[in-house]
Amino acid sequence: MVFSYELTVTPVPSTPTSDADRTFYWHDAHSHRYFRANYGPLLGGLGAVNDRNIDLVRIAIAVLAADRSSLRSGRLSNWNQRDISVAVEVLAASPWRTVQPELEKLLGFLTGDIWRFTFREDAGGPEQIATVGLGATRVVLLSGGADSATGALLSAVDLASRGEQQVLVSHWASSNLTPVQSRVAAAIEEIAPGTTADHVKVLLARGRHSPTGKAYGKENSTRSRSFLFIALGLAVASVHKVPLWLPENGYASINPPLSRSRRGSLSTKTTHPKFLGDLISLLASVGAHHDLVNPHAAETKGEMFQRVRELLGNERASKFLSDTWSCSHTGQKSYGIPASVACGVCFGCVLRRASFHASGLDDSTPYLVPADDQQTAWVKEKSVVPAMSDFLRDSFGESDLAKLQLPSSIALADALELCRRGREELQGLDL
Template sequence: MRIALTVLAADRSVLRAGGGSNWNQRHFELEIPVSDPEPWTATAEALEKVLAFLSGDKWALTFTAQSKDQPPAPTVTNPVPPTRVVLLSGGADSALGALQSRRLLGDGEHHVLLSHFSNTMLPPIQRHIAADIERLAPRRGQQHRIVRLARGRHRIDGTAYPSETTTRSRSFLFIALGLAVASIHRVPLWIPENGFASINPPLGFERLGSLSTRTTHPAFLQDLSTAVSAAGAHADIHNPFAQLTKGQMFRDAADVLGAEEASAFLSSTHSCGLTGQRAHRIPPARQCGICFGCVLRRASFTAAGVADRTDYIAPSTAAVDRDHG
């Protein structure tokens, strides 16, 4: 967690400048306090390569011994191990992964849904999805944990941090949170994402490298798991939808839930990659309809033959706002 938090803070605080095919590659040198520097130092080079693949930057990691004044160890509130931990972002893929996980639970089993946010519009969506899953797959155990973690706005001296918006390392923090929870009982961590978006082939020559996100790319997950395991940490990571397209996932949901129920469930999820709606006096939870995430989502509804009830900004299903439209 310390490594992931330090990486995200650096990623958010150093702006990418200018143009170029290397997507404005930055060089980071980080010194990170950990409980035992030796195993992390031994795997530093592997972690640097993992981060470079994810963000397109160059990373140099140095590990030091943490302060002896540490908070007490966390209390295990439920001594019965969950079957698995599932990342629940609020998107359609994570919602379907959480639903499938709950449906697979046997008698007496439970799972943990873990959500993370920095944008406050996400928790209501995440809670709604978790409640829907309880309704759609009853009589099975479920815990839902929501964690807010974000870099502060100001430095120690009171000056404002710059804010880089690309932040490819957000996924690294989300995965680290999931592994932290899964490590308590050493159970698998599910990161549900369709195979097409995981590979995320560039749509043009201008989208080569990390210009296309590698959040759940098989190479990233495999190399991260290998590096973290080498340091002695828990790294049992699975993507249950690696072999499926998003359209196939939506079609499977319709087969299980019925077309109407699947439409309502999937339409309540959030796939939009943009957050600038507030500047136009539009609620940030409303999805744009034209970013890559929205286009893939809309195509998946169509491919599955499931009605899309999402109220997108463009094209909109609502009446045009003459003042702000």
């Protein structure tokens, strides 16, 4: 079965046909129930964005919308590989047709699926060009997670020493996340005053229903979400022709699977060195802005936390990091669990807990304590703790590392040492 979709920048027809059930209409900078956005498809509100980076954002949101709409079957290692076809309206089709095989392979590596693209040309309606972050020398992605918050903070302190500024870029689809992003951005500005030239918060998401009223699919295993986040950051960076920082600890980026059942779509690869390297190469070949770097690729999460501790002291560092959000699970409202309470047992939560422990910082994150049988069952289903405990008991050597498709530019000995330190932090949590 092939899942087929298209992204168009044309208005919704007055009488939508059945084709509208597989079409994502991004026509303007206004939110509709079928497509939510606060920027138009030319990204004029971000400034004079490089044309190919405009195209990249369109491709990325089409991929995420299709990913979310195409239901998987099975669980863990039995999850199916989907076959997804996406038609995207871009400013120029020829450059993307030239790299189509590479793009399809890149997305296949990211999500574990088969991707097929076609490209058509449509600029969309004219948009006013805004001025965002004038004079900034760096753009930093700020998701609201602990790694991005740490990276943005350390970047701000670095820039403050030179009298320079950065633009923070956040993406959101859930209103639960925006207060976290705003709170972290405000804390960074308080610690390093005058270093935030702008905090750009982009709403860009497929709605729940198509224009005909039919519900889109609701697939929760979306591994393409951060692809859109990177595309948006590069769009802003292209305006100023400056680097984009994508802060992520190197252990999670290498992403050793916890078990044989946690490969493919269960393990995100958005900051994997191979994915980033291939993406940079692809963008360079089409003329898109591609100055992208992970400044913490050689550090564990605990080591990143330790740097915040050294900068702020124990109490301030604990508060700053505890105010971030790392939980990867959604849907807890159905079980009477507040959105502000983290599950404590997903990979993001467990790695976060281990990092607080390794850095000697107090963790005041509100983690779930199940109050009934339903919540207990939900936690048991979501928990990676049993798989992680097995993973930490097993040895992990160069032969295991060689299976992770690291680029030749990374020495296996260095990557193995990074994994040793990351595993040591997890073992310190006493799972």
